[in-house]
Amino acid sequence: MPGRVIVSRELADIFKILAHPDRVRLVEELGHGEKDVTAIAHALGLPAPRVSQHLAALRSHRLVTDRRAGRQHFYRLTRPGMAGWILDALPFLEVRGPIEGPAQLEEVRKLWAADHA
Amino acid sequence: MPGRVIVSRELADIFKILAHPDRVRLVEELGHGEKDVTAIAHALGLPAPRVSQHLAALRSHRLVTDRRAGRQHFYRLTRPGMAGWILDALPFLEVRGPIEGPAQLEEVRKLWAADHA
DNA sequence: TGCATATCTGCAAATATATGCAAATATGAT
């Protein structure tokens, strides 16, 4: 059964890269369009070196690509659909107990969007 | 910005749990319906204790629930849609370079389904 | 050239996860 094993390993690698709150927020941030490292660092309230490391992790599996303009590196999602796909996982998570019904799901979506720039 | 931080942490937790090839295959296995631990262990070619630990991880965030019948524990996905959602990530992964176009995506889907029981 | 800004890389300590195996628990059958 080599086929599934290979694919599941690749999928697990992607999940591993996304398995960090900062990187989840980073991907959602890039869901709105390309941004340079400093802008991302500011938006996320993180030191630039850390953002750079997170981006390196995402780059290692080509989840993001970069475009250099002068001394700034603008990053964007290789597959813009990824940001939306992540939000499709909202029904699976638990914020104060299981989410039952579309009403509570809407709650969580609002919670996510609450402080959007 | 507490809203997004909380949600992103929950999302990252889910990604962390799925960030293991065995658990990815396990979830896909349960996508076809409930199964008991031994059946899963056999299908995945893993020792039962390890499957049990993987299930405990999935259970810890209510990604699976169990039903006991005699000495067997039948597990199933709390949200059956999760199996399909994982497969939606196929366009994001790289099997021998980036996947370009629906043709290569179909390749990967076949690769996944290749040895299905 | 020299200086400031933007980004990246490397290191070390703390923390977390994976793996294999042994032992414990629970259920059902004789």
Place this chain on the structure above:
DNA sequence: ATCATATTTGCATATATTTGCAGATATGCA
């Protein structure tokens, strides 16, 4: 009760990840 089966739990070791910080590289401007 005794025994076999099914599942879970615990422990020890190996490996990986996170974090903060320092230093290195690269670009643009005076």
